[in-house]
Amino acid sequence: MRLSRTARAVLGGCMALGLAVVYVPLLLVLLNSFNADRSFAWPPSGFTGEWWRRAWHSAGARDALLTSVQAGLAATAVALVLGSLAAFAVHRHRFFGRQTVSFLVVLPIALPGIVTGIALNAAFRTVLEPLGIGFGLFTVVVGHATFCVVVVFNNVAARLRRLAPGTEEASADLGARPPQTFRYVTLPAVRSALVAGGLLAFALSFDEIVVTTFTAGPGTQTLPIWIYSNLSRPNQAPVVNAVAALLIAVSVLPVYIAQRLSSDAAGGRL
Template sequence: MHLTRTARVVLGVLMAAGLAVVHVPLLLVVLNSFNADRSFAWPPSGLTGEWWVRAAHSQGVRDALWTSLQAGLAATAIALVLGVLAAFAVHRHRFFGRQTVSFLVVLPIALPGIVTGIALNAAFRTVLDPLGIGFGLFTVIVGHTTFCVVIVFNNVAARLRRIAPSLAEASADLGARPAQTFRYVTLPALRSALFAGALLAFALSFDEIVVTTFTAGPGTKTLPIWIYENLARPNQAPVINVVAALLIALSVIPVYVAQRLSSDSAGGRL
């Protein structure tokens, strides 16, 4: 479609304005994490690394970071197993209710987080309380897995649709066992999709707060929960900016790597 020069300029300005609305506040958070003024006066009176040092020595921040890492890694690992199995079942086999299974797997990512959180909270109270299992890291991991599975499932399913079934058939014709076909043919074709799905799932789990609020116990605090609880404490404001900047970095890096992997794969470099 051919656009006039005026149309291109207008679209460029609108795109720049939209990106600015989204990303300028994030840049301000990063800048304020180095702002020497505790009240964040603008322009900054100076730059300092003091708040980063305080954050590094804060036991609450370290504990929350460790909890987020545990929850994110565990949820991602479980999601990889369940998401890959579900994707293979739906896209490599024909059975009654196949579309229904696909819909149910994807549904959690479409539901509002507060609905998922309330549903999981009620389910845990009904099922786990009689077994003596309270709210804690385990319930947070289960809650995060419900939506991390969708990310892995979508990535693997999209890649499976681009892999010709004839490749596996040719491998079998040459005498390869199913395990060998998976190792030497299917897995190399899926590797980047698995890695991208895992990175996106981890990023989504790491900064999740709504579902975590309903599934975490009193002593279980992830990094987003710690930030939310300390927002009302003025003396913690500089440290909160540091933690928020850390969250931005830990979210942007996996998403960027996953996007590069996806674009490379789309270009044919598996």
């Protein structure tokens, strides 16, 4: 379908406006992290790296960053195992309730975070607390894994649908045992999907706040929760902007790499 010059201009303007609404506020956060004025006067009276220095020397921010990294890595590891196993089971086998299993695996990403958080909070109080397991990093990892599994499952399942079954059959015909076929044929084909799914899962876990609020204990504070709790403190506002800018960078980088991996694989370069 060919569009007129006016239609292309209107669509381009709408796209630019939509992108501006999303990314201009993020740019302001980044600029304010270097703003020498504590009140964030605009335009900035000067630029400084003082807020980044204070953020680096903030014990609370460093501890929260470490907790977020630990939770993200653990949730990603769980998601890679469970998500890939579920994708292989649904794609490779025919069994009663296969579509239901696929639906149940994907459902958590569609549920409101507050609903998932309340449900997990009630479940942990009912099941774990009687066993002496309180709220902490473990419950945060479990909560994050519920939605991280979805992105791994979707990525691996999509790649398996594009994988020609004849390649694995040819490997078997040439005498390869199932582990060899998986190692030399299947795993290289889905490797980029696993990496992309893992990166997206880590990004989702790293900046999650709603589910974390209901699953973290009093002594467990991730970076998004630290930002939220310090946002209303006037003396901490410039430092919060620096930490928020770091959070943006850490969240954007895995998504960018995952997008490149997915596009390269779709183009046949992986």
